[in-house]
Every structure is written in C-alpha cells, then in structure tokens.
Amino acid sequence: MSRVHVQARINGEETEFLCEPRQSLLEVLRDVLMLTGSKEGCNNGNCGACNVILDGRLVNSCLVLGVEAQGKDIQTIEGLATPDRLHPLQQQFLEHAALQCGICTPGFIVAAKALLDKNPHPTEPQVRHWLAGNLCRCTGYDKIVRAVLSAADAVRDGR
Template identity: 65%
Template sequence: MSKLHVSTTVNGDSVEFLCDPRETLLDCLRDKLNLTGAKEGCGTGDCGACSVTVDGRLVCSCLMLGVEADGKDIATVEGMAEGEELHPLQQKFIEYAALQCGICTPGVLVAAKALLEKNPDPTEEEARYWLAGNLCRCTGYDKIIRAVMDTAADMREAS
C-alpha cells in the first residue's frame, strides 16, 4: 500500500510526513513526529488519553486518520508550555497533585485547556461534564477538577 503525504501544523510548526492511509493520527503523532504525550488507552475513543485539538476542536486522535490531518491545525500536550514556562493548567496539576501514573494526564490537560478556551468561567458541573470523556483510574477526579477550577479563576483574574 502506498504512503500518503500529509502537510499540517502541529503546535504551531509546519510539519510533513508520510503515512499509511489506515494509520491513526495518534500513531502518526507518536511514531512519525515523536510526540509521545498522547497515549493509546483504549483505541476506541472511550478513554480520552489520546485527546488533541484539531482546528480548535477536541478529538480522540485514535479515531482520526493521519491523512485527515492534512491542512489542519493540531495542538497536543507538548504545545501547551511556553518554552520553559508551564501552562497554568500544567502548573496547577502539579500543585494539586492531579496526576499520578501519567497515562491520562496529557489528554486531560488538552481537554481542560479546550474547555477553558471555550468557556473561561465554567461551573464545576460544566467542568465535570466536559472532562467526562477522560477516564482516570488513579486520581479519583477531585484533584483534577479542583486544579481546573482554580486555573479558571486565576486566568479570569489575570485578564
């Protein structure tokens, strides 16, 4: 089977790669671009560990083909930090110990960032609903939600 050329933007950088037409975006990110933050937890779009944004829309990269990324703007957890400075969500996840084994954390961070970009003043119920597609077996979610809500408050105060 012949490989297809994909030209896209990932975390603000123009990139090109060749991929099999059946390869997922997750596999392309990890294997072609060495962006290993997104994880394959389920391969069926149920766990959210592979969450990225594509043209600002939150997607499970295990359900999207790599060739569908052509011409799109993709953001992964690797693009959240500004140089050496962590994104406020990343910093709050550390402060609240909202991460443990790390499998779900990149997807949760990307999803939480997408939430705050769409709704900078979510209620706790809205945050829980938004993050319901991200499964975590370690933290129990409370620390995650507290970190997201505190980040939202800090970002509102800063603006």
C-alpha cells in the same frame, strides 16, 4: 501500502509527514513525529488519553486517520508550555497533585484547555460534564476538577 504525503500545522508549526492510510493521527503523532505526549489508552474512543485539538475541536486522535490531518490545525499537549513556563493547567495539576500514574494526564489537560478556550469561567458541573470523556483510574477525579477550576482562576488573574 504506499504512504501519503500530508501537510498540517502542528502546535503552530507547518509540518509535513508521510503516513499509511491505516495509521491513526495518534500513531502519526507518536511514531512518525515522535510527539509521544499524547497517550494510547483504550485505542477505541472511550478514555480520552489521546485527546488533541483539531481545528479548534477536541477529538480523540485514535479516531482520526493521519491522512485526514491534511491542511488541518492540530494542538497537542507538547504545544501548551513555553520553554520557560508551564501552562497554568499543568502548574495547577502539579499543585493539586491531580495525577498519580500520569497516563491520562495529557488527555485531561488538552481536554481542559479546549474547555477553557471556549469557556474561561466554567462551573464545577460544566467541568465535570466536559471531562466525562476522559477516564482516570487513580485520582477519583476530584483533584483533577479542582486543578481545572484553579487554572481557570489563574488564567483570569493572569498568573
């Protein structure tokens, strides 16, 4: 199958790639662009491990075709930290031990980033509702919710 040329803005950088129409955005990120932070969990839209922010909206990248990325703006987990500093969400996930095996973590952090971009001061029920599309089989979710609430405080206090 002939490959398609696609141009997209990924983590702020203009990026070009070739992909087959059947490749999902997740496959393109991981196998073509070597951005392996986004994880493949269920590959059918249930688990959220592949979450990215597409034109400002949280999506499952396993349910987007790579060719659909043409002209789009995409933020992945790789775009959160700067070379010398973790994103407050990453820092708070570490401090709250909000991960064990780590497979779901990039998806949770990207989902939480999309929440804080839209609502910088979410309540606990809002955090839980927003993260209902992300599955974690290790933590029982509580530490994740605490980490997100702390990160919201950290962003507010400029930490």
